[in-house]
Amino acid sequence: MRAPVLSGMTLLALVALIGLSLCIGVASVSSGEVSLGTLLSVSRLPRTFAALLAGTGLALAGVVVQQAVQNRFVEPGLTGTSEAAMLGLLAMTLIAPGAALGWKMTVAAISAMIGTGGFLWLARFVPRSDPMLLPLVGLIYGGILGAALTWIAWMTDLLQFVGIWQLGEFSGVVQGRYELLWIIAGLGGLLYLLADRFTLLGLGEAQSRALGLGYHQTRALGLIIVAAITAVVVVTVGAFPFVGLVIPNIVSRWRGDNLRANLPLIAAGGAMLVLAADIIGRLIVFPFEIPAATIFAVFGSAIFLWLLFAAPSRVSHG
DSSP, X not given: OOHHXXXXXXXXXXXXXXXXXXXXXXXXXXXTSSOHHHHIIIIIHHHHHHHHHHXXXXXHHHHHHHHHHTOTTOOGGGTTHHHHHHHHHHHHHHHOTTOOHHXXXXXXXXXXXXXXXXXXXXXXXXXXXXXXXXHHHHHHHHHHHHHHHHHHHHHTTXXXXXXXXXXXXXXXXXXXXXXXXXXXXXXXXXXXXXXXXXXXXXXXXXXXXXXXXXXXXXXXXXXXXXXXXXXXHHHHTOOOSSHHHHHHHHHHHHHXXXXXXXXXXXXXXXXXXXXXXXXXXXXXXXXXXXXXXXXXXXXXXXXXXXXXXXXXXXXXXX
16 A cells, blocks of 8 residues: 555544544533533543553554564563553652652653663563563563562552553543643654664664664663653553554554654554544443553454464564
C-alpha cells in the first residue's frame, strides 16, 4: 500500500475515533444539566487527548527500548520500567503525600530510569542466541519489582493505590488532571529529530560506534525519554500493557525498518488503539466502564502470541 494512501486512511480512522469518543458518555446535553461546551472542555476533550497522548507515548517508548536492546519482544512493561515508576510513586505517597503532581512525576521518572537501567545491565549477560530469553528475564525482573511494590503497599495499607496505578483507565480524567501528558508531545518531537541516531543504536554497540555514534550517550538519552514517558503515563492514568510491544512490531512488519518514516505511524497507531480500547470499554457495559488497559491487554496478548509464532527470521538481536 502506498504511503499517501496509508497516511490518509490512518488520519481518517483517527478523526473518526476522536469524533466517536466525544459523542460517548453518560452525561447528556439534552437533559439540560450541563452545556455542550462545558461537557466537552471539562470532560470529553481531556479524556480523548489523554488517551491519544498515552497511546502515542507508550508506543514510542516501546520502539526506543527495542532499539536499545536490539530485541523486538520487549517494551516498558516487560523491562520493569512501569513497576519501578510505581515504586517511586509509592515512595512519594508515603513520604510526601501532599506533594504536587509534578514532583510525584519527577520522582517516578527517576525511579523508572533506575529500574530500566537495572534491566539494561541484566541484558548484558543474557545470551542473544534466543530472542525470547530477554523478554523472559524482563518478566522475572518486573515480577520481582512488582512483588516488592505489593509487599510495601500491603505493609502500609496502600494496596488500593497500587491497584489504581496498575490498571490504566481514563474515567477520572478531567480538565486540570491530564495536562502533564502533553510532555509526551515534546518528547515525541525530540525522538523524531533523533530518529537516525536511534536507528544506528539498533545495530548494536560495535556497528554503531564504527558509524560514529556516541553509543552510551544515545542509549542514556533513550533511557531518559522512556522513563519520562512511562512515569507521566503511570502518574496520570496508570499502566498499560503491550502498547509498546505490539504497535512497533505491526508497523515494522507492514512498512519495514525505516525508523524515521515509521515513527509517525507508530505514534498514530498507539494513539488510535488506546483510544479505541477506551471507547470499547465505555460501550460494553454502558453506562459502566471496563478499564482501557484491560481491553488492550486482551487484544495485546493475542497479538503478542501471533508475534511469537510468526516471528520473521530476519529479526536482529545485536
